[in-house]
Amino acid sequence: MSHDAQETQATPSGVSRRNFIKGVVAGGVAVSSAAYLFRAGPLLSGQAARTGGVERLITLTVNGNQRRVDVAPQETLATTLRYKLGLTGTKIGCDRAECGACTVLVDDVPRYSCSVLTHSVRAKKIQTIEGLQAADGTLHPVQRGVVEEQGFQCAFCMSGFIMATVGYLKKNPNPTREQLAHGISGNLCRCQDYDKILTALHRGAELSRGVANG
């Protein structure tokens, strides 16, 4: 059994099975929401005993918070975010750096988190979809653009597209529709709602610049 990121968050381990089932039936949702105790299996624990290589217990900066977390050497950032830090807004669509659903910002740059070793971003600033909303609940302008224009259908790709847009706008805050399409071209939508997505994200770019009415 190894330890993981329990310092800065509520742990569900104290939740009794009875409560958990009740939660499901009553709320229709979540089993556990923020995070869960990730049990490293025998293979991982055995490996932790090896000498040399990186320290497993590291500190990550995610959405402005310092998070202590136990990370296996081969672990990808998407795995750490989703299964250890409970940030399930980052989706895994292909796990091969092709679809973009796992896109997060690493030092403001869009990256496929399924194909980033968590250990390689120890010293960097990580931002996920959960980190866009202001503390008072105000949506990020790009999120507002999506709400206004009803971009996206099933939305499994949505957080990746939004993060790719937020990252691209840091590089080019005033893109044309064509430029923005190139900026977000590393993300796949299988509902094929590209036209409406581009409209929504372009509206998000306008809102980011403080343009009120398009």
Added chain:
Amino acid sequence: MADNKLVGRDYTTPDLIAKVTGKSKYAEDFRAEGMLFTKLLLSPIPHGRVKSVDSRAAEAMPGVKAILRASELPETADTVTDLGETIKANPKAERALTDEPVYAGEAILAVAAVDEETAAAAIEAIHVEFETLPFVVDPIKSLRPDGPNPRVEGNTWGRPPAQPGQPPGPLEIQQVKWTAEDFAEYDQGKMPMGKPQIEWSYGDVEAGFKNAALVLDETFSVANNQHHVLEPRTALAYWQNGKLYMHSGTQSAVQTVASIARWMRLDPKDVVLITEYTGGGFGSRATGSVQCMIPALLSKKTGVPVMMRITREEENYIGGIRPAVHGRVKAGFAKDGRLLAVDMYAIGENSAYEAQGDAASGGRFVSLLYQPEAMRSRAITVLTNTPPRRAQSQPGGLQAIMIFEPVIAKAARQLKIDQVAIRRLNAPEGKAKWGPADAKGQRGYATSAFIKEALDRGKDLFGWDERKARSGQRVGSKVRGVGVSVSTFVAGSTGFDGLFVIKPDGKMYIQSGVGNLGTESVFDVHRVAAEMMGMPWEKVQIAWGDTSQNLPWTCVSGGSQTTHAMTRAAHAAATDAIGKAQEIAAKKMGGSPTAYKLTGERISGPGGSMSLADVAKQAIAMGGRFDGHELPGNINKVTAISATALAGQGLMGVARDTYPRDGTSFSFVAGFAEVEVDVETGKYHLIDYAAVGDSGTIIHPKAYLGQLLGRGVLGMSHSLSLKTVYDQHYGLSLTQRFYQSRPPTILDVPRNMKGEAVNIPDPETPVGARGIGEPPVAAGACAILNAISDALGDDVYRRAPVTLDAILMALEHGKPMLDPLTANI
């Protein structure tokens, strides 16, 4: 409906904030205390039998909790339809695991362990010995006299000949081989046409050809296309008090419960499905996926929750494929372009499991869309050792229209008729006939058809005439071309239930049994009931995505049924509630019930006015049918159980859609595309696209456009790039990655597409709305095909997708060079 406050207007759906903030939970986002993880062992061979499994080493690994084999699966239960008919379960149907794999990648067994690393290591430690069997990955090869069979018993589904006075026997696998003579023209690229499984005709086809000014005979193949939903069909399952709780994405909430119950041999009341969000379906998970049994059974075995995270590779295998269809069309045209006769033959490819009807049904859509004066349609569906075929947006219609549209385009060029004009000339209108005659000699007909209006509107929207003027012009190595296509598909079913309660707090609580695929129909259809009740949207709450929340009997969200079926059900429920409110008002305040009208959340009439909140209180006081203690006799038992659970809480609207409908509901789309082809590379770019839909009244404009253009892009993918590839000798898939199967990216499609709706209500449904999920697909696919041949001439391609190698080789050699008939290359 200009005075509508809800119907026909955009709004923020109740799930959108959760989606943009990452709080929306899809199946794999749930975590259960103590849950185990599953990995699957997949068949490395395309056809064989498991001879032995040695899992001792795996079982001895610390952390390995259970192994599930095919022999442990319950036998699938028979289906009992709404009408009480029993459909026997097919013993050779697809199941969650198998000991007789019929495609490489099929799941053999599953391991549950404390984490995925351990489960993966356990899978690798299991030794499976197989007996290999003959296999085939090309349907036409299987039809050759000495062709291999994908199953021991044969290569098609059929029924034994019926004995006199007896119903036909159950489906069985049969062998069909054609003669060597049938293949005489194969090497010239002409599709062989041996004995079909299905044949129908109407009119005098031979006379039509005799009278024709132009007769064309064309072969064209449409590729297998995977659905590639972005969220793999992951499932989390656990048991509590004998009930199965399942978290999984599916297109349909209520009807998936029935599937799970059948697969698991459970009473539907013992299945709770949580499916608030689903990451795409496109037909591939209409009522869930049989593989969700795996975590359910492993959870039963281990006593703790089990998560089965499906990988992209596994999704490629079990996620579904639109069947390839090879087609040959003989079409006769009068000098003015009128279609006199069609003789169409389709060979459909299927997996070795249940047959999709794509090849068999396609001819019906052709008969509707182009109204040929006489037509014969023949088809056969052949099994191969490839993954399961599933319905995909516009199943059958897409392939048939892709086979037929280039023929129309070629005829227009040869007869020197405008491409829009020839389609308009042949277009259906009103109660247009379709398909073959029934036993009484009557042909079926559509409820309405406004495709001519769509063509007219699209011509202006797209700027057809101006673009046409520059088509075929070559600048440097670039040539432009324009294309138009029409398309159709069935667009709605009937007979489902609506259910809501207006409570004493004055709010309306609507129960939605629709799945949430992001098309927004899960909410949109209920705007009809809210509109009729005069209820402000802020006071409407919708229960959805959890089948323990008392949901009504609802259509499958597939085949563009939902908007049509469930607006009718919503209309029926609201009509029921209005009637009850009127009765309550009349009883309390006097006068005739019909003299009372709903306005401003009040019901007012000769005796005065009362709020809906007070009506709700009164309904509870009066009980009986007013608050759901007595229910209509014709509603589905699922609805009755849900309504009973909700009884006594307020004014209940509950009813079955029994509105009449004269005809079959179809929607139509006209699509327009302009391409620019680089003749030095063969690469073409889609410059612009516009589509106009005819699907009756529009309920939610932005969602409508998402479907009209989004499904259009799905169609474009079939022409642009998407395909599956199999090594023909080893029978193994070579397209396991997106860069290999090539779904289009945002840069492969135009950046500024246009879409509109003719927005003419369908006369045969009370709200006037039909579905739009299907017909945009072929419009997108074929507008491109036709634009390419407009730019380059007729003899460039004979199969889709039309990739640059096909174009470059055709330009180089002056004729199509790519083999049109071998599947999966």
Added chain:
Amino acid sequence: MAILHDVIPPFQLFQPSSLDDALQLLDERRGEAWVLAGGMDSFDWLKDRTKRTSVVVDLSQVAELHGIRDANGGFEIGATTTLTEVADHEGLRAKFAGLTDAAGLVASPQIRNQGTLGGNISQDTRCWYYRRGWHCYRAGGNICYADTPTAINREHAILGADRCVAVSPSDTAPALIALDAQMVIKRRGGERVVEAADYFVGPGTDITRMNVLQPGEVLAAIRIPATWAGARFYFEKVRDREVWDFPLVNVASAIKMNGSTIAGARLAVGAVAARPLRLEAVERAITGKPLNEETAKMAGELAIEGAFPLQHNGYKVPLMRNLVRRAVRGGPPAGATT
């Protein structure tokens, strides 16, 4: 063939912060260490469990391998400089637009944000039989599955095949060859410098490798000499999808003019052979010729001499011919021809 293609098997991870430490590690763990830069090639192998390693040496923390430096009128580019950094570099673009164009056309924005120039050059082939783990010549077996009568080989080689018909998938490699770039290779206590065109290895030389790197060696930097600065560059990549696709054929050229005469030329083509091919015969043939359509046509014909297509890749022959024409011409033919 791996029975399961999911979950990276455990490995030991080292993240040295200096090149010396990295080279020492690689020397000590020679034969077992896997060098990781951007990881865009590595993760595929490891996640698919098709290739495995017990030790990974991650170069991402080695500062001296990263960055673009002016060097004698040219540049020295650290091997772990990302493709985005290469594509966006103003100085590089001003002098060597062929390279920045090529880097900007690789895969997708996120891949370019992480994938490195060194990795793009050194990546393994994308033959779909080999990548899938079929036990072919390149994987140590004794068959090429892509070169059988029923194989599907639309994206395979038309030139230079020797048992294996896989192709080089790199976009930046032809661009670098056309710039006479040099590869700076380091090992513990030593360094060697190899011409770009000689960095790549065909199956006839070594069927299991794509480049000359030996165990214990690291590609440290790419030097771009001043030789072709400001020349007329052309780079084109033809692919099926506009994003996240490998070249079906790509072409890079650098041409210096003397009046209307070609004074010097470099031409390289990718995805037609296991190595990116420098077309020296074409370079010689067009040097001293007027830059016109006739010269372009001659170049195209000469380029495809000896091309030998497989069952499904015949189109690559006219495609390569036409792209070489363009590389000489400087683009597609101009003006209305109809």
